[in-house]
Amino acid sequence: MDYQKILEEIRQEVAPLLDKGWVADYIPELAKVDKTKFGIYLLFLDDSSYSVGDATEKFSIQSISKVFMLAHCVSHIGKKVYERVNVEPSGDPFNSLVQLEHENGIPRNPFINSGALVVTDLLITHLQDPRQQFLDFIRELVGQNDIYYDKQIARSEKSFGYRNAAMVNMMKSYGNIDNDVEEVLDLYFDFCSISMTCAELAKAFRVFANHGKLVRNDKKFLSERQFKRITAIMQTCGFYDEAGEFAFRVGLPGKSGVGGGIAAILPSEYSIAVWSPGLNKKGNSLAGFKALELFTTMTGTSIF
Amino acid sequence: MDYQKILEEIRQEVAPLLDKGWVADYIPELAKVDKTKFGIYLLFLDDSSYSVGDATEKFSIQSISKVFMLAHCVSHIGKKVYERVNVEPSGDPFNSLVQLEHENGIPRNPFINSGALVVTDLLITHLQDPRQQFLDFIRELVGQNDIYYDKQIARSEKSFGYRNAAMVNMMKSYGNIDNDVEEVLDLYFDFCSISMTCAELAKAFRVFANHGKLVRNDKKFLSERQFKRITAIMQTCGFYDEAGEFAFRVGLPGKSGVGGGIAAILPSEYSIAVWSPGLNKKGNSLAGFKALELFTTMTGTSIF
């Protein structure tokens, strides 16, 4: 199959969408991003790769980082993480406190903010230097050292992150946060502030396509069960309030972020990352979502 | 792979679970079922099949019928059905009215009661004789004529079906039910009362494994898009409040019912139906769930 041609066609087809979406202006630093940016990077297990557009430009991965947080946490403490956070879709907005109150401070899943905050809390408890170790973990997945936190983004988010602060305090009132509230928030905002390119993101996600094992050296980060669990959560909870829509239109497990990135995998085959800053009204990349839909349709690949 | 041996091993392994679950006693007729019953029927696209236990004994398919309702409706009126019912996981119990009120009478998805009631309403509007046509549809999928409504079950459910009556009235107050409330309820309870065996259920579900086409005569019931949509909804919404858990442990799109049945598919490969009346606390068959988990683990098959 001529993947390069397919990617080119997709780029042309989604071009009219690029100026349609909105940008996450509640994070001032993100509001400045150029909405015409667009990139795709496709990476197979056999190392063949294809890309179009701004696939090597860094952007803020935001919530996509939650997949790495969960994987990092699971690789250290195993399934105990699921005693502190559930694994079911939420049916509520990603930042709602209603369900948290009805369910006594246990988040619905690790990919909504409250869940990722609990994962952050666990990483503080169990790691010596979680800030550095998390960065090292992602660098090892990518196979590059030039991955960094964007401190300006982190600061920008924190100064308006009252909703997240409300969640941590709420969960702490239920006994589901062990560490200091400010420490959890600081680290969480750092985790979300990581900048990566589509190429780097596809490289990092390939560990999930490869059932938890690094392709380049066969190093195993996740057991088969751990891989299945994370993939299942991506499948059912990876796209805010559009998990069902994404499962239908794209049919790949994945995760999106308000920075406009989406990373997805076809297990045993490939990983793919797209970036387009304009968001649809549910907070997922408008053109990125469409690009992935076109890709799985044109290539006839999906988990179904 | 020796599928027959695998099924036998599964039967032995889940045997201790058979007396553990509870039976749906809010439907008096279901409360009488023998909890030691257990059956599996596995059916490949190439017509090879394997079974153990009570695989040819009829049981009440209950909510599994919602998949047939949706497929029947989509095959008649297409995607217009999704203007009346959403496609996202609910995060609330299957019979909750809270979300229905917050979202102005639009059910979260077609596999919770409120959603299936809307689908029933649509079938009344668009079909001449929906009660007969629905039965004919399932008979055609199975390739047998001995599929019937169980009027005693339907009556039994209706006489305690106040929660469902509350939902229909609620949705009608929002303008999302067109027909007479009693007519919708009567037909819905009939639809849920169908009795089938594991063998029949696996035969019927094979149309989904075969991308919407009957295996025996290539008759197309669903377009590829329609197939993907229904499969995606099974994947994200098929197991009440355990969609995430099922995606992880089993990894197949499917649907369960409080009669203790579960039907699932591996697209392009097989359909499988299990029956064990004892339920776990989320309302899914306890031994059935475990049996499917063992099956996908032992065969190494899953969508991930």
Added chain:
Amino acid sequence: MDYQKILEEIRQEVAPLLDKGWVADYIPELAKVDKTKFGIYLLFLDDSSYSVGDATEKFSIQSISKVFMLAHCVSHIGKKVYERVNVEPSGDPFNSLVQLEHENGIPRNPFINSGALVVTDLLITHLQDPRQQFLDFIRELVGQNDIYYDKQIARSEKSFGYRNAAMVNMMKSYGNIDNDVEEVLDLYFDFCSISMTCAELAKAFRVFANHGKLVRNDKKFLSERQFKRITAIMQTCGFYDEAGEFAFRVGLPGKSGVGGGIAAILPSEYSIAVWSPGLNKKGNSLAGFKALELFTTMTGTSIF
């Protein structure tokens, strides 16, 4: 104090408000009412009375009837009614099902629809002929026989009363309705359909101002405790989502209806009824509310 002059002044002052409100168009029969109608009737325990405007024209008392339902029920079965319905303000719209679901089918208080439906259910259980006896009860309170149900209003409401039907079914699913759903609804809509004039309403409410005793013959309908309970519920729950606002601006226990009526009392002193069909956005009579505020301010009377 020159009460007649005060009422005249009030009439002038609220005149500009008469065309401002909306009319309850979800009940077709009510939508036809002339919005320029306005009446007040003030009745003291010493039988002195004052009135202005359309005070002797019949209108649909609607939810004001809930006070009579509760009083009638309490006078027959005593405080057992409070085992089936709570006595606290609701904080939710009068027809919300959310709280009902969270609190297992027990309505918040007898003056929201769900609560009055439970009271209706109790009257069916405990009375021989509740429809006739309720009418007789109100006739005795007023001291007139020309009080009737308006069958056209009742029919009109019932044909659009799906929300109420949802509530009864919901409560029945929790075991908090004993009688047939349709029978409860039919009687409830009849109860709400009573037509009365301001004069008749003030006469009927005087029994509450007189601590549960008829003024003309000292017949005791309610004990002092029963009187206090009903008055306290009027005070805290009588005005939908404006109980606090009414307590502040008017400072009298009372009850409003979507027909535009409001009846209120100053215990040991007087009863007063106003009617003006135009409603504010919370569903209370716009000019009626203002008229009562002016009245208690100008006369310096209020419970505080």
Added chain:
Amino acid sequence: MDYQKILEEIRQEVAPLLDKGWVADYIPELAKVDKTKFGIYLLFLDDSSYSVGDATEKFSIQSISKVFMLAHCVSHIGKKVYERVNVEPSGDPFNSLVQLEHENGIPRNPFINSGALVVTDLLITHLQDPRQQFLDFIRELVGQNDIYYDKQIARSEKSFGYRNAAMVNMMKSYGNIDNDVEEVLDLYFDFCSISMTCAELAKAFRVFANHGKLVRNDKKFLSERQFKRITAIMQTCGFYDEAGEFAFRVGLPGKSGVGGGIAAILPSEYSIAVWSPGLNKKGNSLAGFKALELFTTMTGTSIF
């Protein structure tokens, strides 16, 4: 009437209740209080007063302080406070975040925690030295200088006050908190930590019984409208989830605190304060509630 005798009788009658209630153990310092304490202080506008038990022993007034906060705020900025906080009963627990989320960060009323936090925020914005000025305000109401914050109580509350921190952050995310989150919390916990005796509390509340005017020097703190508003809020929102029950059984506007205190007024007549640390399951003083019920019943005084 022999008020002293009545108070003595009440003390005897409630004695068996003293060891029944629970103490607010989520505030460690409060958990240490002796549950056998009990006091009443009754103060008329004509300066006659009566008391029994531990009426001159200091206790933590906790939420009773919210009445002073509101009065202080209203006396400085007038009705603008009601643009930031509503005046209706809540129907939810005092510390629920659900309603706050559904109503976009506007608290239901100033006597639930979220509402008092907004009032605290307003005091920071509009006063030079709110901590000192609030204390001076209460001292002036009482006519004594020996009223203090209890820093140990404040610290104790703050170290477990995550739920309150969640609320402030939540409201700040909606733009309904202007000042620094920590500053608001610190001041709020100080406000709640004030220690007073029943005698002092009755003296302070007498300003409300006297329609907003100090009895000893006729100094006017509140206009008649402001007095009515605050009294109406006490009446409908003063007792957590028992406002309706209190209105019925006691029939006085008032406010309770988890320290076991209750202060109430009969407008134009008297103020009364009771203290008994054991709480009922709704968080109101068990014996205190009963004592006030007996008092209004035996004296035949209530607003109804």
